[in-house]
Amino acid sequence: MGPEAAQNIANGYGAAAAGLAVGLAALAAGYAERGIGAAAVGAIAEDDDMFVPGLIMTVLPETLVILALVVVFILG
């Protein structure tokens, strides 16, 4: 195997690792949002004014995915 082929394989592994990182981060964010979203809907059902705070709290775990995307760009 020449140096070029080795480089290609290494790049492939890198891309796969980055994909895995984003995927896992998204999964974790989804799991976190499950509980927060349920609580937010409960709070909104009791008091309509909770809509905005509830929405903000629910999307907070999205930062995990954004950070994972940043990592992808740094590595890429």
Add this chain to the structure above:
Amino acid sequence: MSAGASNPEYVNARVRSRRASLFSDEDYRKLIRMGPSEIARFMEETEYEREINELGARFSGVDLIEYALNRNLAKHFEDLIDWADGRLYDLIARYLRKFDVWNLKTIIRGIYTDTAPEDIRTDLIRAGELEERTIDRLLETDDIEDAIEVLYGTIYYEPLTVAYEEFEETGALVPLENALDREFYENLLADVSGGPGDEPQEGPEAKYIEFLQAELDFRNARNALRLARSGADLDPATYYIDGGVLFDESELSRLVGDYDALVDHIAENRRYGDRLSAALGQLREADSLIQFEHALDAALLEYADTLSSIYPASVSAVLSYILAKEREVENIRAIARGREVGLDENEIEEELVIL
């Protein structure tokens, strides 16, 4: 038990919001100075609005307040059962069955005294697990034996059948009522804990069990103190409920005869001694059982509150809400009844449980 995943986050968010809208100490101070009709008007501006409006045409004064309170309580607790799924439902329904027991007792007493079904109906608190249909069928019966037959398939059928024989012999309702109480309390702990020594050691469920044990212990302590105080010649074993940590049956029988030893026994217990020290002191000096019972109620409520801050997303917050709501209903009722019979403000204040 209902199937599916548990949803403590959702139920907790709703319960905490409702908990926050309960009456405050300030509200109670205002209520104490009002007469029954003013209290009803005050309630109309709070979360009891709908009930007061619905019942306002049929009842007035203290009756209106009382029925509105019962109906509101039932509405909130029914909501809890509606919201909860899975394990959480099981844990909540287990505790709310005490309203089933209350309803069954009311119906049996109603049948016993030949009260009209409509009158019995107004006294029911529909917050338990029994279905509306079952309750309607119970109300149609005019014989206690038929009523027991209607309950076939529920947990109450068997104990009631056994107790019914005793009822037939003596003609007193006590065995039936005791059977219901015992069935409720003994079922509280059944299949949550694997029996003594095999309970979950940590986590929210362990705390839930601790709370239920406290409830059982306090119930036993209350019965024991009442028996000790009244000096009645009753067998304490009849009233003993298994499952607590404070007494076992033989201890209780021994202690009931000796009032001071009974109070000492509670004070020496590691779990409750400190928590109840103030109330126990009062009990030794002031001879007031009511004060002590209120102290027990307050201790249980505080206990549930502590638990709900240890495990925020668990059944604990729901329990503490249930207790707090019950307390509110009892406090308002005490104020209304107290004002009706003309107690002064200090006397009413003594009847309240305020944290």
